[in-house]
Amino acid sequence: MVAEISTGLIALGSGLAIGLSAIAAAIAEKEIGAAAVGAMAEKEELFGKGLILTVIPETLVIFGLVVAILILNLAK
Amino acid sequence: MLRPHQMSSVIITCPNGIMEEVIKELHNLKILHIVDYSKNELADIGKPLENASRLSELLVRARALMAALNIKKGDAKFELKRGLLEIDSTMRRLSDGVGLKIDELKNIDEQLSKKQAARQELEILKDVKLPLENFASYRALSYFAGYVKDNSFLRQEMLKVTDKLMLFESVVKKRHFIVLFVDSKKGEKTIEALNGAGFSPVNFTSISGLKGSAAANLNGITDEIEGLQHRKKAIKKELEKLAKEHEGFLIAADQFLSEQLDKAEAPLKFAATQSSFLIKGWIPTEELSKSIEKVNKAAKNRIFVHFEPAKKDDKVPVKLKNPKFAKPFEFFIDLYSMPAYGEIDPTFFVFLTFPIFFGIMLGDVGYGALSLLLFLMLKRKMPKAKNFFNILILASFVTILFGFFFGEFFGKEFIHPIISREHEMFTLMYMAIGIGIAHVNIGLIVGFVNELKMHGIMHAIYAKASWVILEAGIALLALNYFKIISLSPLVGAIFLAISMLMLIKGEGFIAPIEVLGLLSNMLSYVRLMAIGLSSVILAVIINDSAKEFFRQGGFFVLIGILILLIGHAINIMLGLLGSFLHSLRLHYVEFFSKFFHGGAEKYQPFGAREE
Numbered sequence: 001m002v003a004e005i006s007t008g009l010i011a012l013g014s015g016l017a018i019g020l021s022a023i024a025a026a027i028a029e030k031e032i033g034a035a036a037v038g039a040m041a042e043k044e045e046l047f048g049k050g051l052i053l054t055v056i057p058e059t060l061v062i063f064g065l066v067v068a069i070l071i072l073n074l075a076k
Numbered sequence: 077m078l079r080p081h082q083m084s085s086v087i088i089t090c091p092n093g094i095m096e097e098v099i100k101e102l103h104n105l106k107i108l109h110i111v112d113y114s115k116n117e118l119a120d121i122g123k124p125l126e127n128a129s130r131l132s133e134l135l136v137r138a139r140a141l142m143a144a145l146n147i148k149k150g151d152a153k154f155e156l157k158r159g160l161l162e163i164d165s166t167m168r169r170l171s172d173g174v175g176l177k178i179d180e181l182k183n184i185d186e187q188l189s190k191k192q193a194a195r196q197e198l199e200i201l202k203d204v205k206l207p208l209e210n211f212a213s214y215r216a217l218s219y220f221a222g223y224v225k226d227n228s229f230l231r232q233e234m235l236k237v238t239d240k241l242m243l244f245e246s247v248v249k250k251r252h253f254i255v256l257f258v259d260s261k262k263g264e265k266t267i268e269a270l271n272g273a274g275f276s277p278v279n280f281t282s283i284s285g286l287k288g289s290a291a292a293n294l295n296g297i298t299d300e301i302e303g304l305q306h307r308k309k310a311i312k313k314e315l316e317k318l319a320k321e322h323e324g325f326l327i328a329a330d331q332f333l334s335e336q337l338d339k340a341e342a343p344l345k346f347a348a349t350q351s352s353f354l355i356k357g358w359i360p361t362e363e364l365s366k367s368i369e370k371v372n373k374a375a376k377n378r379i380f381v382h383f384e385p386a387k388k389d390d391k392v393p394v395k396l397k398n399p400k401f402a403k404p405f406e407f408f409i410d411l412y413s414m415p416a417y418g419e420i421d422p423t424f425f426v427f428l429t430f431p432i433f434f435g436i437m438l439g440d441v442g443y444g445a446l447s448l449l450l451f452l453m454l455k456r457k458m459p460k461a462k463n464f465f466n467i468l469i470l471a472s473f474v475t476i477l478f479g480f481f482f483g484e485f486f487g488k489e490f491i492h493p494i495i496s497r498e499h500e501m502f503t504l505m506y507m508a509i510g511i512g513i514a515h516v517n518i519g520l521i522v523g524f525v526n527e528l529k530m531h532g533i534m535h536a537i538y539a540k541a542s543w544v545i546l547e548a549g550i551a552l553l554a555l556n557y558f559k560i561i562s563l564s565p566l567v568g569a570i571f572l573a574i575s576m577l578m579l580i581k582g583e584g585f586i587a588p589i590e591v592l593g594l595l596s597n598m599l600s601y602v603r604l605m606a607i608g609l610s611s612v613i614l615a616v617i618i619n620d621s622a623k624e625f626f627r628q629g630g631f632f633v634l635i636g637i638l639i640l641l642i643g644h645a646i647n648i649m650l651g652l653l654g655s656f657l658h659s660l661r662l663h664y665v666e667f668f669s670k671f672f673h674g675g676a677e678k679y680q681p682f683g684a685r686e687e
Contacts, residue, residue, distance in 0.1 A: 048412035052664045055657070059600050066602055069501065 010075045014068040021064025028057035077402075078420050081395040082361040083386050083679075088371065089354045090379035096125065098355075099342050101374035103335070103683035107367045109358040109393045110682050113347040122343030122353050131340055134160070135333040137167055142326050144178055145319035154324030156332055163329045170322055177311050177318075184308050191301050194282040198297060201280075201290035203246035204255055208286045208293060218260040220267075225274030227252040233269040238262045253278075335683075342682065358393050358679070361385065392417035395679035402427040404466040412664060413674030418529060420522050422672060426663055429515065430467070433659035435474030436508075437607040438651050439497065440615070442486035442644075444475030447652055468656075475655075482608075486644060487615025497605075497612045504605040512601025512666070513547075516594070519670030520544060526671050538582025540670075543594065546575035597666045603658050611651045618643030 036050030086108065090098055102108050115121050142149075156162055201208070211219070224230060227245060234241055234256070242257040254275075258266050286293050347354040359367055368381050386392045394414040396406050398421070405427040415421050438444060451472060455465035479485065483493030495503055520543050527536035549571030555561045556568060579587035618639060625636030 048664065051657075052412075052661065055661045056665060058603075058661070059596055062600055062602050062606060063596075065606050066505075066599065069505070073502075 007075050010071060014071040017068040017071060018061070018064045021060050021067075025057045025060040028060070029054055032057070077398060077424055079397065080415065080417060080421050081397045081679075083358045083392050083395070083417065084361045084364050084383050085356070085386060085390065085392075086359050086364070086368075087354060087356050087382040088379055089352060089382075090375055091352050092348075094375050094378055095122075095343065095353060098371060098375050098379065099125075099339050101371050102355075103339050103342075105367050105370060106681045106683040107359055107363055108355070108682050109679050110342070110345050111356045111358070112345045113354075113356065119347040119349050119354070122346040122348035124343055125340040128337065128340035131160075131333055131337045134163060134167065135330070135337055137171060138163070138326060138329045138333060141167065141171055141174060141322075142330065144174055145315060145322070145326070147319055147323050147326055149330065150327055154328040156325075156328050159332070160336075163333065166322075166325060167329065170318070174315070174318060177315055181308065181311050181315075184304050184311070188301065188304050188308070190282060191297055191304070194286070195294065195297050195301065197278075197280050197283050198290045198294040200248050200253060200278065201255075201283075202294060203248070204244045204253070204290065206244055206255060206290075207288060208283055208290060209288075210257075211280050211283065214260070216260055217257055218263050218266070219255060219257045220270060220275070220277065221253075221255045221280060222275055222277035223248075223251045223253055224270070224276075225252070227254060227273065230254065230269070230273045233272065234258070234266065237265045237269055338683070357682070358386075359383075360395060360679075386417060390417070392676065393679040394676040396421050396423060398423045398427075404463040404470075405430065407463045407467065408660065408663070410678065412668070413672075414676040414678050416673045416676045419526055419673055420671065422522070422663075422668065425518065425522070425667070429667075430659055430663060431471040431474040433604060433662055434471035434655045435478040436511075436604045437655035437658060438471075438475040438611065439478035439482045439608050440484040440486065440611070440651075441476050441479030441490070442484075443611075443648050443651060444472050444477075444479050446648060447475065448472035471656075471659075484612065484615075487612055487619050487647075497608050498616065501605065501609060504608070505602055508601045508604040509598060511604060512598040515601065515662070515667055516597055516670060517544065517547070519667045523671030526673075535582060538578045540582075542575045542578035542582055545571055545578070546591065546594075549575060597669075600666055601662065603662070607651075607654050607658055611647060611654070614647050614650075615644065618647065 033054045036046070036054050039046050040050050088098070113119075113121055141147075211221075231243055234243065238259055240259050244255040246253050256266070256270075283293075343353065345355075347356075364383060368383070372379060372381070394417055396409065396414075398406060402424050405423050408426055408430070409415065409421065409423050435444075438447070448469060451465045451468045455462060455469065458465070480491070481494050482497050483489050483491045484497065489496065489498075495507070497504060520540050524536050524540040527539050549568050552561075552563065552568035552571060553565060556563055556565050576588055579590075583590070622636040622639045622643070625632040625639065
């Protein structure tokens with residue numbers, strides 16, 4: 001199977017798009033999650049709010065995914 | 077269905093003499109949500125009933141016993157025949173016995189840890205021919221005991237320092253162990269020499285007081301440890317026996333005492349004067365007249381009850397009202413926050429969309445059927461979390477339906493799909509965004525209704541309808557851009573400008589920034605497709621790699637089966653977790669933020685046990 005180098009670059013670009021955005025989301029979620037667990041230890045009712053705040057940065061990955069798919073589409 | 081129960085505020089005033097009767101009746105009715113009275117210059121809070129301190133003391137003892145005997149709260153199958161007297165006498169008997177045993181257990185544990193430490197030290201000294209009493213403190217003599225890395229030159233080195241020395245050597249677990257006695261005046265030089273040999277000291281603190289050779293002591297101490305462990309096991313067995321015998325009694329006692337204590341401490345929530353007291357609280361309006369009648373009867377008509385419907389600024393406790401099939405989904409609202417009184421209760425919307433979102437994300441006949449079985453089983457095992465599992469059972473069922481829609485069975489296309497998740501990514505992505513737009517707009521409509529009720533029509537239009545106009549503006553511009561309709565872009569721009577102005581009026585200057593938020597909210601629904609895609613692709617990879625092994629035949633078939641089992645098990649776990657959390661998140665973050673205020677207290681009637 002011989003792939004053209006341009007196809008490889010497209011794959012690389014799309015991988016970077018999702019990988020980097022996932023790292024960004026992870027960094028954001030790490031801090032929020034730690035704080036949320038701390039708050040929950042004090043007050044258990046905050047679970048709902050904590051969960052929401054923790055998952056907010058996940059949208060970053062979704063954007064990354066959209067971009068990755070758009071880039072992948074170039075290969076067709 | 078969409079609104080919580082109507083509530084009425086109730087104030088009961090009665091003379092002190094019938095306090096117990098009133099409390100007892102209220103506790104029985106389980107209907108009044110009592111509002112704690114805070115002390116001020118008008119009136120003090122009430123004093124607890126006389127038996128409160130005795131009850132709480134008994135309760136503490138009962139809980140201590142339960143902790144000591146490792147008994148968990150549960151359903152009591154035990155009948156208390158003589159109430160407090162029985163509890164008191166039985167518990168007194170029990171705590172004497174248990175207390176002695178627990179003390180002995182502690183004692184044994186202490187001794188055990190001492191002996192075990194001593195045994196460790198003796199193991200090291202086992203081969204050193206030196207009576208243990210020599211490990212004492214001397215005036216003119218120092219001793220060093222420990223491991224050295226290299227013992228080959230130590231003796232020569234030490235002879236250079238002094239010739240008055242005794243050196244014992246042995247090998248413990250492949251390391252060189254030495255004990256060295258020298259003149260304490262030569263201490264510093266000795267340390268230098270030892271450091272050269274890579275010396276790390278070992279302290280012998282646990283063997284002080286022992287005499288004779290280490291080997292002899294070691295045998296003795298091992299026997300002693302065994303004896304202690306034997307005794308410990310016996311005591312534990314006795315405690316277990318006691319626990320089994322009295323489990324029912326203790327659980328019942330705990331329940332009985334907590335209830336009695338609840339009643340006895342209730343006056344702390346009341347306002348009290350010299351001769352009367354006053355209870356403020358909330359009762360669902362539909363139960364109002366019936367319950368007032370009952371309390372009146374119990375108090376022989378000696379009380380005065382004032383009631384009125386909830387007013388606008390009251391802090392009303394909220395009791396959700398939903399049809400039976402949507403009831404389990406109240407769990408999600410409870411987890412988040414109770415809707416404010418007068419606000420729309422989103423339970424029904426969550427009931428409609430949560431299983432669908434879950435189903436789209438997991439969307440596999442095989443996975444759905446397996447999780448359905450799993451949750452049916454778990455529901456039977458844990459009846460306490462019934463609501464939670466009912467939600468998941470419904471969601472699993474919808475998963476199977478979407479499995480047919482996507483034509484997937486454990487990642488394999490078994491029928492021709494209506495939309496293939498593996499190959500028609502884009503169709504599904506657009507579908508997901510479409511669902512998102514619809515869902516967010518439903519949220520805006522609910523928000524409109526909420527604002528209408530709370531702040532009137534103008535505010536509702538400015539704050540919520542403006543978003544819809546904004547969306548229309550963006551849509552017009554986009555359609556124009558893609559040349560689907562031919563309309564001057566000015567029209568779209570005017571829509572945008574109007575909506576911006578309305579937003580600033582309705583929600584303040586910060587609102588235009590939220591426009592980006594709206595966009596990201598809608599795009600966020602792409603996860604409906606994304607989570608599903610990752611789950612399918614993982615399943616396909618698992619199937620393909622297993623197929624490779626099957627092709628090779630023989631022993632490899634076993635490995636293939638193993639890959640299938642483990643792989644799909646992991647994928648189901650990931651899929652369930654992801655689908656659940658993301659579906660929940662879409663509701664909490666994207667949907668609720670369009671209308672939900674929340675923050676109300678949950679309706680918890682006096683006397684009802686917490687679930």
